[in-house]
Amino acid sequence: MKLLSRKSITAATAVAVLSGLSIAAVPSQAASPAHGSAAAHSSTGVPDLTPSQLAKLPLTNRHLTRHERQNLAVVLRDYQVAEGNSIDVKTFVDSFTKDGVFNDMVPGVAYRGKALGDVLPYMANLFPDVHRELKKITVNGDVISIELAIQGTFEGPLQSPAGTVKPNGAKIDVPTADFWYLHDGKVEKFNCFVGYSTMYQQMGVNWDWASAVDKH
Template sequence: MPDLTPRQLAKLPLTDRHLTRHERRNLAVVLRCFVGYSAMYQQMGVNWDWASAVEKH
C-alpha cells in the first residue's frame, strides 16, 4: 500500500462500525503515548501553537 499524504488521509471516509476489542486496546495505547509525550514536551517548553496553523480541511 503506498504512503498517503495527510491530505489524502483526511479525505478517507470514516467507518460506521464499532471497533474490535483489539482495535480499542491499540487506540488506548496510542492515546496514552500521545498524552504522555505531549505532557513531556510541554514540560520541556515546546510551544504547541504551531498546531493551530495546520490546515484542517
C-alpha cells in the first residue's frame, strides 16, 4: 500500500510518540511542554504531547489547545495498547468513562463495562500482529476523527454462522474510520467503522450471492 509520505503515521509510530513519556508522571515534577518535555495531565495521567511529537502526526490542524492535545494523547495511548505486540486490555478499558461505550458500527454491536475487555482480544486472536496505520487525524475539542487502515495477518480462526473459517496467512489492509468522543479526559463513546466486506474478501471469504438469490 502506498503511504502518504509525511502525512502518514503507523500505530507503531504512535507508540514511539508516547514512548518515554511517564504515564504516572507527577505534574509538579514534569517540565513544561514549552521546554520540550511532556507534563502529565492530572485527570488522565497521560503526558501532554510536545511540539516535536505533534509534528510527527498527520494532523489536519496543528493549532491544538492544551485540552485538545491531552485528548489526543489519550486516544493515541488507546491505539498503542491495541497493537498486536503490546495489547493492554486494562489500560484500554480504564480509558473509558463508567458508562462509556465502544460501538462497532457496521455490524451494530455495542460494548460496555466488562464487555469492553473483549474488543482488543477479538482482533488480536484473528490477527496476532494487528496494527493500525493512522492516515489523517482531526481534533475538534472533545471529538477526534481518524482515518486509518487496520493491517495484520490472518492467523486465528474466524467463527461464522456457517462454521469456522480456518486461518490462511492472508494479509489484510482494511479501510477504517474512527470517531472518539471524550469528556474530562475519558472516552464516552468510540464509534468504529471497519470495512468488513474488504477485510473478509482479503481473508479469502467470498460472499455466496447465489444462495441468497436462490432464497427468492
